[in-house]
Amino acid sequence: MNKRCYLLLAGLLAGALGPAAAQTAPAKPDFHQWAPTPPMGWNSWDCYGPTVTEAEVRANADYMAKHLKSSGWDYVVVDIRWYVGNDTAHGYNEKNPDFNLDSYGRFVPAPNRFPSAAGGRGFRPLADYLHGQGLKFGIHLMRGVPVVAVQRKLPIKGTKRTAADIYSKEGQANWLHDMYTVVATQPGAQEYYNSLFELYASWGVDFVKVDDLSEPYHAAEIELIRRAIDRTGRPIVLSMSPGETPITDAGHAQQHANMWRTVGDFWDNWGQLKEHFDVCARWAPYVMPGAWPDADMLPLGRLAIRAERGDDRPTRFTPAEQRTLLTLWSIFRSPLMFGGDLPSTDAATLALLTNPRVLAVHHASTHNRQLFRRGDLVGWTADDPATGDKFLALFNAQDPAASAPTPLDSVQVPVALTELGLPRGGAVQDLWSGRAVGTFSGAFAPYIRRHGAGFYRLVASPAR
Numbered sequence: 001m002n003k004r005c006y007l008l009l010a011g012l013l014a015g016a017l018g019p020a021a022a023q024t025a026p027a028k029p030d031f032h033q034w035a036p037t038p039p040m041g042w043n044s045w046d047c048y049g050p051t052v053t054e055a056e057v058r059a060n061a062d063y064m065a066k067h068l069k070s071s072g073w074d075y076v077v078v079d080i081r082w083y084v085g086n087d088t089a090h091g092y093n094e095k096n097p098d099f100n101l102d103s104y105g106r107f108v109p110a111p112n113r114f115p116s117a118a119g120g121r122g123f124r125p126l127a128d129y130l131h132g133q134g135l136k137f138g139i140h141l142m143r144g145v146p147v148v149a150v151q152r153k154l155p156i157k158g159t160k161r162t163a164a165d166i167y168s169k170e171g172q173a174n175w176l177h178d179m180y181t182v183v184a185t186q187p188g189a190q191e192y193y194n195s196l197f198e199l200y201a202s203w204g205v206d207f208v209k210v211d212d213l214s215e216p217y218h219a220a221e222i223e224l225i226r227r228a229i230d231r232t233g234r235p236i237v238l239s240m241s242p243g244e245t246p247i248t249d250a251g252h253a254q255q256h257a258n259m260w261r262t263v264g265d266f267w268d269n270w271g272q273l274k275e276h277f278d279v280c281a282r283w284a285p286y287v288m289p290g291a292w293p294d295a296d297m298l299p300l301g302r303l304a305i306r307a308e309r310g311d312d313r314p315t316r317f318t319p320a321e322q323r324t325l326l327t328l329w330s331i332f333r334s335p336l337m338f339g340g341d342l343p344s345t346d347a348a349t350l351a352l353l354t355n356p357r358v359l360a361v362h363h364a365s366t367h368n369r370q371l372f373r374r375g376d377l378v379g380w381t382a383d384d385p386a387t388g389d390k391f392l393a394l395f396n397a398q399d400p401a402a403s404a405p406t407p408l409d410s411v412q413v414p415v416a417l418t419e420l421g422l423p424r425g426g427a428v429q430d431l432w433s434g435r436a437v438g439t440f441s442g443a444f445a446p447y448i449r450r451h452g453a454g455f456y457r458l459v460a461s462p463a464r
Contacts (some may be wrong), residue, residue: 031226032290034235035258037363038335039207039292041075041138046267046299046339049089049308050081054114054126063342065133071354072363075207075237076130077138077337078123080308081178082114083107089306092176099178104157105149105192106199107141127204138207138237139200143221144172144179145192157195161188173212184220193221193228201232207239214240214260217249226256239294239335247282254291259335266296268303268316270451273325274397277378280332281370287333294335298325301340301349315340319348320452323432324395326352327453330362331380331393357431358455361391371420377413377448381420390420390458391431396448413454414445424461431455 042060044052061076081087085098101107102120109117116125127137149163156162166189167180182189200208210225212218222240229236243261245253253260262283266272276295283293300322304310317325329336338353345353365382372379376397381390394413417425417440425441432455437446439461448454 028230029235030290031230031235031238031258032288035237035290035292037072037289038333039075039237039239039259040073040336041077041136041207041338042073042342043077043079043138043209043297043337043339045079045140046297046303046307047305047341048079049306050079050084050087050092051089051306052078052082052113054116057126058129060342061130061133061135063345065135067345067350068342068353069134071356071359073336073338073353074134075136075138075337077140077207077209079140079209080142080176080211082109082139085110085112089308091308094177097178099146099148101146101149101154102199103154104195105146105152105154105163106196107146122199123203123205127206131204136206137204138209138239139205140209140211141196142173142176142179143181143210143212143218145182146178147180150180156188156192157198159188159191161191163192166192171216171218176212179212181218182221182224184224190224190227193224194231197225197228197232197236201234201236205234205236207237209239209241211241214245214249214253214257215243215264217246217252219249219252222252222256241294243294243296244279245293247286250283250286250293254286254288258290259292259294261296262293263296266299267310268299270317270321273317273321274376276328277370277373277395277397280328280334281373284332284369287368292333292335295329295332296334297337297339298329299339300325300352301338301342301346302344303340305341318451320449322349322352324397324451324453326355326358327393327432327455328380328395330358331365331368331382331391331455333362333365333368336362355432357429357434357457361431361455365391371415377411379413379415384457388460390422390426390460392420392444392454392456392458394446394448394454394456396450396452398450400450410447410449410452412445413448414443416443417441417458420458422458422460424463426458426460429457429459431457 083100087093111118130137153162153164166186171181237258240257240260243263245260368382371381378395380393427439428437
């Protein structure tokens with residue numbers, strides 16, 4: 001049936017059933033519209049692991065509102081175990097965790113870490129503080145139902161069931177044991193997730209990062225979560241973690257989440273960054289508005305103040321590697337979640353995060369794809385849908401060879417302009433600096449530093 005016939009039939013049915021019937025089934029909003037561009041923000045994980053405090057969240061939010069919001073950064077996400085009052089850095093306290101949860105088995109913020117949550121107020125005061133600055137508020141949660149709720153047989157809101165009626169030990173995370181699997185077919189399972197997101201919506205949550213969800217891939221619980229979010233009527237962006245999400249489930253992820261991880265936890269390690277060239281090339285075909293493969297956080301700036309791993313330090317990435325990271329994430333259109341302590345951000349890092357030409361590619365480019373890979377020389381391209389210009393990212397991922405202790409620091413990375421659909425050549429602008437590079441025909445072959453990147457806009461030469 002073509003679209004015109006479908007609309008005609010829908011109108012006839014609505015007329016036959018009457019206006020009252022038509023009004024009882026409003027169109028369900030498409031959750032993809034809640035993240036039309038890849039989300040950008042700050043997440044507490046890289047700095048504070050499971051130990052972040054309200055004061056630290058507010059300090060990072062204040063910096064974002066002042067220095068980053070105008071460039072599109074607006075999410076502030078409290079990561080793992082905000083409900084434990086006595087967690088520790090360099091791991092998790094599983095010996096004697098001080099859990100905080102309500103009478104329906106739902107975790108609530110630890111008031112010694114989040115004082116504004118005392119008295120049953122939850123995260124509402126903190127969310128209101130962020131919303132007052134034009135920012136959005138996010139939280140992390142683990143898939144499943146709390147083990148302690150199962151042990152206490154706490155009731156599921158709105159049912160005669162308890163947490164002990166919906167759980168299974170099968171599939172429990174092997175790295176943190178706070179939760180049991182929710183068995184999706186058990187009566188009360190959907191109501192449990194409904195009660196969670198009803199609570200989060202009442203707090204004003206705009207973003208949830210659900211861990212232990214996408215690798216291995218828990219399709220049944222993903223569907224419970226999707227329905228529970230939709231039921232609230234609040235535009236809560238859903239991020240699935242960790243990765244790599246099975247690529248065989250990419251279609252399911254696109255239809256249920258706004259973003260999903262393509263890797264495990266990514267840190268300031270060149271080897272991990274280099275792996276992303278393969279990862280991003282593999283996932284580029286699945287990028288779509290509102291559903292974003294997530295290359296994970298940006299471990300830049302000051303890291304690991306009280307992290308789950310590592311010690312307080314500036315990022316180990318060199319300046320060239322930092323530019324490679326931002327260039328690849330931008331032309332791939334990954335979500336951008338900064339992991340460093342924002343109040344400690346230096347001028348160079350701030351410049352990386354706010355470059356308007358680079359962020360324009362991240363926000364609005366199309367047809368993003370790897371153009372070539374010649375050993376460790378890599379090219380990516382994308383289109384500017386507004387102008388027809390081409391974007392080009394070139395990377396030199398070469399490592400020093402043991403037989404050549406002093407390799408060339410820079411090498412030429414040539415691109416035939418016909419590969420970009422520019423048979424007459426064109427003018428080139430450096431996106432990082434904003435400077436005009438020149439007009440080229442035939443080929444463009446800039447020198448790219450080892451572990452570095454070049455990022456360009458190419459404007460086609462006019463026909464004669």
